[in-house]
Amino acid sequence: MNNNDKKVFHNQNTLFKYGNAALNIKLWNSEKYLITKYAKLDDNILDLGVGSGRTSFGMYELGYQNISAIDISSSMIEQAKWIxxxxxxxxxxxxxxxxxxxxxxxxxDFALFSFNGWAGIPSENARIKALKEIFRTLKPGGIYIFSTHLRNDERYLKNYQKYLVSCDEFKYEMYGDYIFKNQEDHYDFMHLYSLNELLNLIKINTKFQVIKVLDRDRNFIESQMVLEFADNTTFFVLKKPFNTEI
Known part of the structure; x- marks a missing residue:
């Protein structure tokens, strides 16, 4: 079983990268568009996987003040609190x-799991649990937005075995699991879904309605700083139906 609290998010180089993003990048243009489209200023907002607070600080500066920001990494949260x-x-x-x-x-009223954070949870069972927990804590009519890389099978099959033996933190459990070294040369994990796999997972395991799927780079122009911080991703906008109890 993979541990949800990754070593990489306690690494000093990673902390520096995310701290810099929290202070200097904040919201991407794509995130700003989606947040202001689907969240009202007085909404109660759950910001998940915040790292050092990049999205939380960005939303706060737009006028959103009812923000609960969480992350599993104590090192990241300590840095976010300091900032x-x-x-x-x-x-x-x-x-x-x-x-x-x-x-x-x-x-x-609104939940955000930015920067491929949900797909970075290193277990299918845990990812489904997170979806269900977000659904539970949202009000009926509430919106949940997350981003993730979608799988290119040719590229995946070429690269997925590269670090399976050398990495002892994460284990390959199913097709789509991807263990890699990040820009700071530390092991990390992400599950790569096809579009149909992800839509089916949401449909089978939750009552969320998928209301929009958006490729970032096809729909938005981001700054050079954002492009260097994060490569392309796909946004999913989900809604908790009004006619549901939990």
């Missing part, structure tokens, strides 16, 4: 696992 204090912002940062959230049901 929060220095900026004199009032964002609630907490260490939490997305697969077992402490919040009550129907607590949030």
């Amino acid at each position: 929060n204090q220095k900026l004199n912002y009032k964002i609630l940062f907490e260490i939490q696992d997305a697969t077992k959230l402490s919040f009550n049901k129907n607590a949030f």
Whole structure:
């Protein structure tokens, strides 16, 4: 069983990268468009996998102030709290696992899991648990937005075995699991779905309605700083139906 709290998110180089993004990049143009389209300023917002707070600080500066920001990495949350204090912002940062959230049901109007964070949870069962927990904590009519890389099978089959033997932190459990070395030369994990696989997973395991799927680079122009920070990704916009209890 893979551990949800990855070593890479306690690494000093990674912390520096995410801290810099929290201070200097904040929201991408694509994220800003989607957030302002689907979230009202007075909404209760759940920001998941926040790292050092990049998206949380960006939303706060747009006028969103009811933000609960969580990440499983204590090192990331410690850095986010430090930045929060220095900026004199009032964002609630907490260490939490997305697969077992402490919040009550129907607590949030809007949820965001940015930068491929949901697909980076290193277990299919855990990813499904996280989806169900986000669904539980959203109000009926609430919106959940996440981003992920979609799988290119030719590229995946060529590369997926490269680090299977040398990495002892993550285990290959199913087709689509991808163990790789990131820009800081540390092992990381992401599950790569095809579009149909992901749509079926959402349909089979949750009552979410998929209302939009958007390729970032086909629909938005991002700054050079954003392009260097993160390569292309696909956004999914989900809605919790009004006629549901949990």
